[in-house]
Amino acid sequence: MSESADTRLVVGCMTGTSIDALDAALVRIRGHGLAMRCEFIRGVTHDLGPVRAGLRALADQRAMTAGEIARLSREFALLHAAAVRDLLGRGGAVRPALVAVHGQTVFHEPPSSWQMFNGAVLAHELGVPVVFDLRGADLAANGQGAPITPLADWIMFRTAEPTAVVNLGGFCNATLLPPEPTRADAGAAVDRIEGFDVCACNHLLDRIAREALGCAFDADGAAALSGNVDDAARRGLAEALVTQSRAGRSLGTGDETWRWVDRWQGRLAGKDLAATACAAIAGAIASRLGPVGAVLLAGGGARNRALVGALARAMPGSKTETTAARGVPIEFREACAMGVLGAMCADRVPITLPKVTGVREPAPIAGVWAGA
Numbered sequence: 001m002s003e004s005a006d007t008r009l010v011v012g013c014m015t016g017t018s019i020d021a022l023d024a025a026l027v028r029i030r031g032h033g034l035a036m037r038c039e040f041i042r043g044v045t046h047d048l049g050p051v052r053a054g055l056r057a058l059a060d061q062r063a064m065t066a067g068e069i070a071r072l073s074r075e076f077a078l079l080h081a082a083a084v085r086d087l088l089g090r091g092g093a094v095r096p097a098l099v100a101v102h103g104q105t106v107f108h109e110p111p112s113s114w115q116m117f118n119g120a121v122l123a124h125e126l127g128v129p130v131v132f133d134l135r136g137a138d139l140a141a142n143g144q145g146a147p148i149t150p151l152a153d154w155i156m157f158r159t160a161e162p163t164a165v166v167n168l169g170g171f172c173n174a175t176l177l178p179p180e181p182t183r184a185d186a187g188a189a190v191d192r193i194e195g196f197d198v199c200a201c202n203h204l205l206d207r208i209a210r211e212a213l214g215c216a217f218d219a220d221g222a223a224a225l226s227g228n229v230d231d232a233a234r235r236g237l238a239e240a241l242v243t244q245s246r247a248g249r250s251l252g253t254g255d256e257t258w259r260w261v262d263r264w265q266g267r268l269a270g271k272d273l274a275a276t277a278c279a280a281i282a283g284a285i286a287s288r289l290g291p292v293g294a295v296l297l298a299g300g301g302a303r304n305r306a307l308v309g310a311l312a313r314a315m316p317g318s319k320t321e322t323t324a325a326r327g328v329p330i331e332f333r334e335a336c337a338m339g340v341l342g343a344m345c346a347d348r349v350p351i352t353l354p355k356v357t358g359v360r361e362p363a364p365i366a367g368v369w370a371g372a
Helices: 053-057 067-086 119-126 136-140 150-157 183-191 202-213 220-227 232-243 257-266 269-288 305-314 330-346
Strands: 007-014 020-030 037-046 097-102 104-109 111-116 129-133 163-168 173-179 193-198 293-300 319-322 367-368
Touching: 007 067, 007 330, 020 067, 020 330, 037 067, 037 119, 053 067, 053 104, 067 111, 067 119, 067 232, 097 119, 097 269, 097 330, 111 136, 119 129, 119 367, 129 330, 136 319, 150 163, 150 193, 150 330, 163 269, 163 330, 173 183, 173 269, 193 232, 193 269, 202 220, 202 257, 202 269, 220 305, 232 257, 232 269, 257 269, 269 305, 293 330, 305 319
Parallel strands: 007 097, 097 129, 163 293, 293 319
Antiparallel strands: 007 020, 020 037, 104 111, 129 367, 163 173, 173 193
């Protein structure tokens, strides 16, 4: 595939805190820096297979030996290599300029955070420069390291209309995008971008599915749709979630609100527990966003019809749709964002915003490179 001097093919890879799958996306980047544009070409999703158990154990803070962690890191990188080869086509039909990898968040309590990944293994396997540890520079400069996607959201979704991009992942986070400005006002518009973590989301819903429904996740929110909301339980969870949304910090280890599940499991049927959690999560998101015209949903939770329906009811004045309406499938929004952030790292442009992560100004150049 031939590309012009001003155009690059980039691969972004993402595994979220839900530890459900590995997503890889191929994007076409036109231009450079904050003026670039991103076009989604295609994506693949690979099951984590045997690696999942080790990643979950590490994220759950269970004891592991150094050898076990080292082997897990290598196998995780090899899984990325297989996914990227699948994405690019047999025989290396497409050769990207770089691969950007988020890595697996196994601990996040700023200023300490770990997005585990072995970039050297992936760079060796693919023969392509790999950039990873995208949060590290922000954290080192006293930032929260998150949310990390607001500038990527700006590049992917900016239009003449103010827009909220809401990621319904392990934790819900949101980006508020101002209208796309004239060329003369571009810098001022970027300064008006807002981004923040909201509350626990799929962490909570998946825990309910595993422990009260006997499945890995509530597919399409079917169980929650058949359940009833318990108002007392909803109020208790809503209070905890709204407290998270107003905390003004990055959410991570210890914020999953699993104590609420422990308290109500057995007192409520599994489907009612799921319905109640969806209602509380939607209410917390709506409360944090406030009035907004356009809402773009992404992440695994965007397939949960109970959650999406509850959010639409909680925000009746907003036009709610998915990022697919803007050309980016919901399951690949974060992988696409990693590709964009990787291209920005290559352009030596900071990928985080001081007003979003709290990092000292000027924001640092991010990313660790392997095979560059």
